[in-house]
Each structure stands twice: as structure tokens, then as C-alpha cells.
Amino acid sequence: MVVTNIVQAVTMGLRQELARDKNVVVMGEDVGLNGGVFRATDGLQKEFGADRVVDTPLAELSIVGCAIGMAVNGLRPVAEIQFSGFMYSTFDQLLSHAGRIRMRSRGRFTCPIVVRTPYGGGIRALELHCESGEAIFAHTPGLKMVVPSNPYDTKGLLAAAIRDPDPVIFYEPMRIYRAIKQDIPEKDYIVPLGKANVIQEGDDLTLISWGAMVKTCQEAVEKLNNKYSVELVDLRTINPYDAEAIAxxxxxxxxxxxxxEAIRTGGFAAELIASINEKVLLSLEAPVIRITAPDVPFPLAKLENYFLPDATRILKGIERVMSY
Amino acid sequence: MPKRVLKEFKVEYLQILDENGNCDEALMPKLSNDEIRKIYEMLVLIRVFDQKAFNMQRQGRLGTYIQFKGQEACQVGSAFALDDDDFIFPMYRNSGLLIARKQPIVQVLQYWNGDERGSVSPKNVNNFPISIPVGTQTVHAAGAAFAAKLRNTKQVSVVYFGDGATSKGDFHEAMNFAGVFNAPAVFICENNQYAISVPRSKQTHSDTIAQKAIAYGIEGIQIDGMDIFAVIKAVKDAVDKGRSGKGPTLIECYTYRLADHSTSDDASRYRPKEEIELWAKKDPIDRLEKFMQNKKLLDDAYKQKVLVQSQEIIEKAVTEFEKIQPPDPKDIFKYVFAEMTQQQKEEMEELFGK
Incomplete structure (x- = not known):
């Protein structure tokens, strides 16, 4: 076991997979010599060489587009996009190609790529460095969408994503990159995609979240001080999501x-609520409530705290649901 | 301080066989008489196919179809220079290329009739499904070439696109990426002078497309795209260069689309008849026939035989194609992921029952 934060867990996961499979190639801007702007790939180029940990030109479209071509020709590229706000120029490649290759070739060609990218606000970053676009990717057929919330899951989910035979978007919660430390095994393990994690069992209310907001939910639960018995569920994989665990x-x-943390309209909570309605409507004692960011562009640093859900807003939501 | 010249560049043009059938023997690629006949037969076969597919669309027996008439030499010539396990990343105007690359004619028809099974590449041949978006496939070729280099497979990746695609960022990023990594990629631009109705002069202010390679530190050449020998030589040189670790090449095939953009297009709205007539005189098949006649490789009987033989092959394929049962509706779920998700299973049950 080794005490690890989320960034270090990313590095460990990458190191484990680079060592396990010679076809795994880590690629992106600054991932080599510099070890990534968040140090997520620190030391990997030195250890595995410049052909396995590749510094690419500063061009997101071709980082993902070339990763697709590399995957089609036998490699398992793990591409890094420096911030999720820079993902948009890759979207044509992901939607028009990555998610369709298995389908279009009836499995003759496949696209086992992982696109890692730090997402989310709360660190007073620049414009377009803070977005949460998980619902956009979840709404794209053929892509899987994963968001870990702690070091153990980060390493295990990343390994599972790299071994997955299909394209996976791997959102890393930038805000809590170094905020959570956990003892995690050095040995090889995976956390399967598509399975939610019940962090804490409870009887009065189900609180569902993912990524950086899991920590905020935990703060809210602590503040409740056992007033209600809350079951806290970390979704972990957005698509395919674990509808059974939620139901x-x-x-x-x-x-x-x-x-x-994403904006409300068309956000992934809406999908989960639809699933709850379809499967367990008659078990509901109250409407399901969403605590989300408002439907506005992510504000600059001075106002970002009004945008991001916090423990106080979550507690308000819990009280509202419990008041029925 | 006076200005200095830092670098000077040139753009070469290659033609081996002119429109009158005259050939520059010094530049001629090494081809046996049998090979020349095979190439000729393939050119005729795909032209017959092209016309047949067009007719079938007009008769309601095929969906939207994209003709390539005039561009046969680009497609047959480049296919000739490749090995089966080299990768091609074709565009929608490449049905002829696919046939020359061993894609069964039945499958090509299936694709244009909305049956995805048509895109499945034959075993041991790497024909990637055609790209419908313009130019997005260029980066895949750069990536596949980079993978070949990293895995030391000696494969070359060849991507096909039109003049319109060279306006897109994807094309530039792909050439940049392939250049930086010295990857064995060949970029083949079938410059047919029009992107639907927009002429080449409105796609770019540069005199040639070939010269765009210079900015990425890679070799670019313009060739007569209606000259089968020029295509074979240029692509063969580029492939050999890539295989021996000397990096990517851009080949601008200067050619013309003698047909409409698609079966939904009417090119007479934007192209004068005289222009088409002028280009028709450069026809790639006519000029190869002249060359072969001079070399005593072709007479009227052989010419007729090749035509009839091609028609028979195509008719046979059409008969087979029209007997094919539609795909299993459950296929729409089956190939999205390696394993169906729980959501997909429920959706499938909702659509088709248990």
C-alpha cells in the first residue's frame, strides 16, 4: 500500500499499464519531458522512452484523431487533453469516428483509445479551464464516460479504461487532484467500468454524485450530523451508468x-431521474431534486463560487426532499 | 542589414504519359506487359461499375451514389503501388479505389444501398471505411502511420481526399503530425478542381496544393492525375520512401470530375460544357489505350473483350447484390461496443421484444 493522491494515482495507473502492455502509448502536449502540466505523467518518459510517452504538437484535434488511427493500427493510445475545455475541437473526431468505427466496420476495426482530461472548476483557473461536459460525451453513442472521485478508483478505473476495447473519455477531477490522500495498493487491480460505488449506506435518502462533487457531498453529509441516514452513491461511470444500483x-x-457540477438543463441528473421514474417511481416519497450549476457559461474566478454547488446548497436540497 | 534568402522552394510536376499517348520512357515505372493489361482492365472495370451504379441509382435500385469518372487513374494507380496490409483511408469518391483494393463489388454496392456490411474490409486487407465528413480521415492516416513506425510493421498509410479538404484544419494538422514524427503516410489529394460547385481557386490562394507540404517540412509533388503511369510512379516512390523510414509525402493528383458531384447534383449549374469537353480529351483510359495500341498491347478485339468481360463481372455482382437479405435489425446494437450495455439491452428488447 502507498499513500497517494489522485494525480499520483493517475501516474501509477499509467505506469502499471505501460509496463503491462507494450501497445499502450501515452501521448499529448507536455506529457513527456515535462511530465504533464499537473505532473500526471511525471517520470514516465524517462522510464518507458519517448516512443511510449510521446510529446505531440499542440493540436487537440490531431492528438485525438491520430490516436484513433494508432488504435486502428494496433496500439492502445492514452491521449491527454490538457484541460477539458480544450476538448471541443476533438469532438468531430470522437463523434464522427471514434464512437462509430466498430459499428462501421462490423468489428473489423476497433478504437480502444482513452482520452484523459482534467475537468471542473473551483481552482480559480482561466476561462475554458473549468467546464464539466460529461453529459455531452455521455450523449454520444459509442463512447464511454468515466469520472473517478478518489485515488483508489482513479487507478483502478484508469486501468479498466485502458484495457477496455472501446473509446473511453476519462475525466479527472482537477479540483481534488491533490485534496484527497488514500492508501492504495501498488499491485495491479482494476475497478470495473459501469459500476457505481455505495460509499455510505443509509435508509432515509439517496445522494448521488460523481467526481469532485462527491467530496462536497461528503462535507454536506458530515454537516447533517446524522440528522438523516443518507446513502451516498458515487456513480463513477457516467456511460454506461449503473441504473440497477441507483434503482x-x-x-x-x-x-x-x-x-x-455541470449546468442543469440536459445535464446527466436529468437522465438519472428519468431512469428512476421508469424503474422505481412508485417507491418515491418525494420528487427527485437536482443540485447543479445554473444554465450559464462558467464564470471567471471572482464569481465561480456562486456557480459551483456547495455543501450548503446540497443541505438545502436534502431538507427540501425530506420535507415531503 | 539587407534581407537574406533563408530558404527557397520548388514544386515539381510529373507527367509520364500525355493525352496523346506519348510516353517519357526514362520516367516510366517498371511494368510488365501483363501488368499494364491488368491495370487497363481494372480501369475499364471501375468505369463500367461507375456508370452502372449511376444507372441503378436513377432506376431506384441504389441509394445516393458518388461518381468518380475521370479520376480512375488516381485510384487504380495508387492501389497498384500498395500492399494489401498497407492502410487506406478513403473518401466517399473512392469506390473505384476500393474495388482495385479487393473490396468485393457486391459490398461496394451494399454500402451505397445503406447496408453497413459493405464496409467490412476483406481479411488481410486494410481498407478503412470511407469517410463521409470531408478531410477528417487525414489524421487517422497520420496516426496509423505513426503506429506502423512504432510497431515496426513496415506498413504505409495512404489517405485520399479532395481539393476541398485541403481547406480544413484536419488536413494541416495531419501533415504536421506526420511530418513531426516522420511517419510513413502518403497524402493523396485528388484535386478534381471542384468541391461540389466551388472551384479550386476559391479553396486556396496558393498556386498548387502540392506546395502546402513545404510548410510542414515534407515533400509535395503535383502530378498529372489522369496519367496512370505518373500516379504509379509517384505513389510507388512515396510508399518506398515511407517504408524505408524517410517520412511522409503529399501527392496532388491534378485531375477532373467528369461527372456530377453526386447523384443529387447538377454540375451544369456551375461548370461550362466546354470545360468538361476540354478535360474529357485528357481521359485516363483513352490515353492508356493510345499508348497500348502503339506498343501493340491492345487491338479492337481485346478492347471489346475487356469491355464485355467487365460488364459481365458487374452484372454478376449486381445479381448477387440484389439477392442479399437485409441485415439483422439487431445489428444496430451488436457492434457499438464489444459488449452491449444494460441500457442497450433494454432498448433492444423494447424495439424487438424478448
Whole structure:
């Protein structure tokens, strides 16, 4: 076991997979010599060489587009996009190609790429460095979408994503990159994609979140001081999401609050609520409530705290649901 | 301080066989008489196919189809220079290329009739499905070439696109990436002078497309794209260069689309008849016939035989194609991921029952 934060868990996961499979190639801007702007690839080029950990030109479209071509020709590229706000020029490649290659070739060609990218606000970063676009990727057929919330899951989910035979977008919670430390195994392990994690069991209310907001939810639960028995569910994989785990939990508690950092309209909470309605509507004691960012562009640093959900807003939501 | 010249560049043009059938023997690629006949037969075969597919679309027997008439030499010549396990990343105007690359004619028809099974590449041949978006496939070729280099497979990756695609960032990023990594990629621009109705002069202010390679530190050449020998030589040189670790090449095939953009287009709205007539005189098949006649490789009987033989092959394929049962509806779920998700399973059940 080794005490690790989320960035270090990314590095460990990459190191483990680079060592395990010679076809794994890490690529992106500044990932080599510099070890990544967040040091997520620190030391990997020195250890595995410049052909395995590749500094690319500063061009997001071709980082992802070339990764697609590399995957089609037998490699397992793990591409880094420096901030999720720079993903948009890759979207044509992901939607028009990555998510369709297996389909279009009836499995003759596949696209086992991982696109890692730090996402989310709360660190007073520049414009377009703070967005949460998970719902956009989840709404794209053929892509998987993963968001870890702690070091253990980060290493295990990243390994699972790299071994997955299909394209995976791997969102890393930048705000808590170094905020959580955990003892995690040095040995090889994976956390399977598509499985939610019940962090804490409870009977009164299901609180669902993912990524950096899981920590904020934990703060809210602590502040409740056992006033209610909360079941905290970390979704971990946005697509394909674990509908069964959610239905089981809501069936038990009858009440649910969903928290995400992304804007509300068309956000992934809406999808989860639809799933709850379809599967366990009659178990509900109250409407399911969303605590999300408002439908506005991510504000600059001075106002970002008004945008991001915090423990106080989550507590308000919990009280609202419990008041029914 | 006076200005200095830092670098000077030139752009070369290659033609081996002119429109009258005259050939520059010194530049001629090494081809046996049998090979020349095979190349000729393939050119005729794909032209017959092109016309047949167009007719079938007009008769309601095929969906939207994209003709390539006039561009046969680009497609057959480049296919001739490749090995089966080299990668091609074709565009929608490349049905002829696919046939020359062993894609069964039945499958090419299937694709244009909305049956995705048509895109499945034959075993041991790396024909990537055609790109419908313009130019997005250029980066895949750069990536596949880079992978070949890293894995030391000696494969070359060849991407096909039109003059319109060279206006897109993807094309420039792909050439930049391939250049930086010295990857064995060949960029083949079938410059047919028009992107639907927009002429080449409105795509770029540069005199040639070939010269765009210079900015990325790679070799670029313009060739007569209706000259089968020039295509074979240029592509062969580029492929040999890539295979021996000397990096990518851009080949601008200067050619013309003798047909409409697609079966939904009417090119008479934007191209004068005289222009088409002028280009028709440069026809790649006519000039190869002249050359072969001079070399005593072709007479009227052989010419007729090749035509009839091509028609028979195409008719046979059409008959087979029209017997094919539609794909299994469950296929729409089957190939999205290696394993179906729970959501997809539920959706499939909703659509088709248990």
C-alpha cells in the first residue's frame, strides 16, 4: 500500500499499464519531458522512452484523431487533453469516428483509445479551464464516460479504461487532484467500468454524485450530523451508468438528491431521474431534486463560487426532499 | 542589414504519359506487359461499375451514389503501388479505389444501398471505411502511420481526399503530425478542381496544393492525375520512401470530375460544357489505350473483350447484390461496443421484444 493522491494515482495507473502492455502509448502536449502540466505523467518518459510517452504538437484535434488511427493500427493510445475545455475541437473526431468505427466496420476495426482530461472548476483557473461536459460525451453513442472521485478508483478505473476495447473519455477531477490522500495498493487491480460505488449506506435518502462533487457531498453529509441516514452513491461511470444500483438504492430510501457540477438543463441528473421514474417511481416519497450549476457559461474566478454547488446548497436540497 | 534568402522552394510536376499517348520512357515505372493489361482492365472495370451504379441509382435500385469518372487513374494507380496490409483511408469518391483494393463489388454496392456490411474490409486487407465528413480521415492516416513506425510493421498509410479538404484544419494538422514524427503516410489529394460547385481557386490562394507540404517540412509533388503511369510512379516512390523510414509525402493528383458531384447534383449549374469537353480529351483510359495500341498491347478485339468481360463481372455482382437479405435489425446494437450495455439491452428488447 502507498499513500497517494489522485494525480499520483493517475501516474501509477499509467505506469502499471505501460509496463503491462507494450501497445499502450501515452501521448499529448507536455506529457513527456515535462511530465504533464499537473505532473500526471511525471517520470514516465524517462522510464518507458519517448516512443511510449510521446510529446505531440499542440493540436487537440490531431492528438485525438491520430490516436484513433494508432488504435486502428494496433496500439492502445492514452491521449491527454490538457484541460477539458480544450476538448471541443476533438469532438468531430470522437463523434464522427471514434464512437462509430466498430459499428462501421462490423468489428473489423476497433478504437480502444482513452482520452484523459482534467475537468471542473473551483481552482480559480482561466476561462475554458473549468467546464464539466460529461453529459455531452455521455450523449454520444459509442463512447464511454468515466469520472473517478478518489485515488483508489482513479487507478483502478484508469486501468479498466485502458484495457477496455472501446473509446473511453476519462475525466479527472482537477479540483481534488491533490485534496484527497488514500492508501492504495501498488499491485495491479482494476475497478470495473459501469459500476457505481455505495460509499455510505443509509435508509432515509439517496445522494448521488460523481467526481469532485462527491467530496462536497461528503462535507454536506458530515454537516447533517446524522440528522438523516443518507446513502451516498458515487456513480463513477457516467456511460454506461449503473441504473440497477441507483434503482436499488432509491427503492430502499424513497428519496433522492442528485448533485453535479455541470449546468442543469440536459445535464446527466436529468437522465438519472428519468431512469428512476421508469424503474422505481412508485417507491418515491418525494420528487427527485437536482443540485447543479445554473444554465450559464462558467464564470471567471471572482464569481465561480456562486456557480459551483456547495455543501450548503446540497443541505438545502436534502431538507427540501425530506420535507415531503 | 539587407534581407537574406533563408530558404527557397520548388514544386515539381510529373507527367509520364500525355493525352496523346506519348510516353517519357526514362520516367516510366517498371511494368510488365501483363501488368499494364491488368491495370487497363481494372480501369475499364471501375468505369463500367461507375456508370452502372449511376444507372441503378436513377432506376431506384441504389441509394445516393458518388461518381468518380475521370479520376480512375488516381485510384487504380495508387492501389497498384500498395500492399494489401498497407492502410487506406478513403473518401466517399473512392469506390473505384476500393474495388482495385479487393473490396468485393457486391459490398461496394451494399454500402451505397445503406447496408453497413459493405464496409467490412476483406481479411488481410486494410481498407478503412470511407469517410463521409470531408478531410477528417487525414489524421487517422497520420496516426496509423505513426503506429506502423512504432510497431515496426513496415506498413504505409495512404489517405485520399479532395481539393476541398485541403481547406480544413484536419488536413494541416495531419501533415504536421506526420511530418513531426516522420511517419510513413502518403497524402493523396485528388484535386478534381471542384468541391461540389466551388472551384479550386476559391479553396486556396496558393498556386498548387502540392506546395502546402513545404510548410510542414515534407515533400509535395503535383502530378498529372489522369496519367496512370505518373500516379504509379509517384505513389510507388512515396510508399518506398515511407517504408524505408524517410517520412511522409503529399501527392496532388491534378485531375477532373467528369461527372456530377453526386447523384443529387447538377454540375451544369456551375461548370461550362466546354470545360468538361476540354478535360474529357485528357481521359485516363483513352490515353492508356493510345499508348497500348502503339506498343501493340491492345487491338479492337481485346478492347471489346475487356469491355464485355467487365460488364459481365458487374452484372454478376449486381445479381448477387440484389439477392442479399437485409441485415439483422439487431445489428444496430451488436457492434457499438464489444459488449452491449444494460441500457442497450433494454432498448433492444423494447424495439424487438424478448
Amino acid at each position: 436499488d438504492s432509491v427503492k430502499k430510501t424513497g428519496r433522492c438528491v442528485i448533485v453535479h
